[in-house]
Amino acid sequence: MKRIFYVIFFVVISVVIAVVIVKYNPNMFFTTKDNVKIAYKLYEVSQPKGYLLLAHMMPATKESWNDFAEVLNQEEFSVLAIDMRGHGESVYAKEGRVLNYQKFSDKEHQEKILDVEASCDWLRNNDRELVGIVGASIGANLALQYQVNNNLPIKTVLLSPGFNYRGVETKPLALKLKDSQAVFYIGGKLDLCSGGFGAAQMAEELFNLSKISNKKLFISESDKHGTDLFKVEKELVPKIISWLE
Numbered sequence: 001m002k003r004i005f006y007v008i009f010f011v012v013i014s015v016v017i018a019v020v021i022v023k024y025n026p027n028m029f030f031t032t033k034d035n036v037k038i039a040y041k042l043y044e045v046s047q048p049k050g051y052l053l054l055a056h057m058m059p060a061t062k063e064s065w066n067d068f069a070e071v072l073n074q075e076e077f078s079v080l081a082i083d084m085r086g087h088g089e090s091v092y093a094k095e096g097r098v099l100n101y102q103k104f105s106d107k108e109h110q111e112k113i114l115d116v117e118a119s120c121d122w123l124r125n126n127d128r129e130l131v132g133i134v135g136a137s138i139g140a141n142l143a144l145q146y147q148v149n150n151n152l153p154i155k156t157v158l159l160s161p162g163f164n165y166r167g168v169e170t171k172p173l174a175l176k177l178k179d180s181q182a183v184f185y186i187g188g189k190l191d192l193c194s195g196g197f198g199a200a201q202m203a204e205e206l207f208n209l210s211k212i213s214n215k216k217l218f219i220s221e222s223d224k225h226g227t228d229l230f231k232v233e234k235e236l237v238p239k240i241i242s243w244l245e
Helices: 002-024 062-074 106-110 113-125 138-149 171-176 199-209 226-231 236-244
Strands: 029-031 037-043 051-055 078-082 130-136 155-159 182-188 215-220
Touching: 029 113, 037 062, 037 113, 051 062, 051 113, 051 138, 062 078, 062 130, 062 226, 062 236, 078 113, 113 130, 113 138, 130 138, 130 236, 138 155, 138 171, 155 226, 155 236, 171 199, 182 199, 182 236, 199 215, 215 236, 226 236
Parallel strands: 051 078, 051 130, 130 155, 155 182, 182 215
Antiparallel strands: 029 037, 037 078
16 A cells, blocks of 8 residues: 555656646746846747747737647647747846836837847757748737848748837838748738728738738738637638748
């Protein structure tokens, strides 16, 4: 009887230790240039076609991409999803300062580009080839900003990009795109955003401003925003995957 008890005891302890290790594994975080600790989730496959970075909308977290990431894995893409600063588990900065996106100034929202930069640096430093970024709402604006500012020949998928979200402007960026780059713009007709513009209208205008060969536009008839478009547009994910390939 004692032997059975000890076996059970050690099994339970092993499970608890494993959970703690997974939860607090330092490899589940990396640090930005301004010392913000960014939480990430890595969905990897063997011999991937490449790595995609997923940048969420507000007030979402990296988990909002779970279903999409699993489909990407099935199509042999590896995926890195992050919690941007102030969201999810990415709430600690230098000197133990706690971050909350709901209290951010526009400048602090704009600093989320450092999270995208750190993510791409982490992939490159670990010999993982970045082939594209998929962003939703402010994540879409940041994805375009990173693509243009770093002059990278990658693909970006922009779910409900805005003209100017917290100072992250997209019109000037769309004009600077080069023909080695590719963008897929997506927006909903009934998704009425701030400033009197609808998401579909903004996506279409950014599409027209982009003087590149490889660009695509998808207009939804719905009012859904960002990753919520996946819930009503069943053909959208296959279209994105086909375009990424």
